[in-house]
Amino acid sequence: MKLITRNTDYSLRALIYMAKKGGIVSVRELERALKIPRAFLRKILQALNKKGILASQKGPGGGFRLLVAPKDLRLLDVASIFQGRVRLNECLFKRKACPDIRKCPLKRELDNIESYALRRLGAISLAALLK
């Protein structure tokens, strides 16, 4: 069970690299620097591009470029792209085994954990990861 999938992980590595270097960076360069499979990285960066986090430039000398300020990009923003809503519970209640959802202490507790996790993920920025 993971809070962060490889998509998110790779994204962060690439974003950190790009933030540190600045300017346009090609997938080929990222592959070399980060040892991440190129085709997979491309797919990931294309997704970040679609979300407006990166801009892309075709042709020779092209690549991707960070479009947002590191302090404005949250870990949660990235995770959400690949993992949808970060759901921590998915429990008893679907099949109505529980008489009253609103009162169930389990659901309340799991919701609590979830919202804590979301809050923390929403609080950490790319800038913080650059250190």
Added chain:
Amino acid sequence: MKLITRNTDYSLRALIYMAKKGGIVSVRELERALKIPRAFLRKILQALNKKGILASQKGPGGGFRLLVAPKDLRLLDVASIFQGRVRLNECLFKRKACPDIRKCPLKRELDNIESYALRRLGAISLAALLK
């Protein structure tokens, strides 16, 4: 992404049922009461049995019986059986993309979330779920 898998979910339902009813309960009865596939439930209860949470009784009239006091059984105990260690991170560091693990703010943050979740899961008992 789930904090709790179906194994754990079903376990809790069965444990709640058994705690409320008391005495020996057969899988057949649980299947009817909880609408959980019998073969799957059997496998789950056998696991709980091996862990000493349930005792089993073979033969006609047999079944499973709760062996621990509800207040002494933690949600974390159950989740751990099926989900191993509840890991929330599994990130950048395996492949040494990160220069110094101990300093990385991402790892620190993910560890923080993880330990929060573990603490909460370890704090809720079966007794609390009985309400």
Added chain:
DNA sequence: GACAAATGATACTAATATAGTATCATTTAT
């Protein structure tokens, strides 16, 4: 304009984890 280097789009495969089924062996109450 030709060409090569890049991304865009997208379909496909592989690996892993989760969920669930099936079956035969063993125990035990009647």
Added chain:
DNA sequence: ATAAATGATACTATATTAGTATCATTTGTC
């Protein structure tokens, strides 16, 4: 003896995650 239960375990199915492949398009350079 029989049937009702669990013990053990191998197998299948489904979903999610990870990764590959390919063709199309754009664009800088000669």
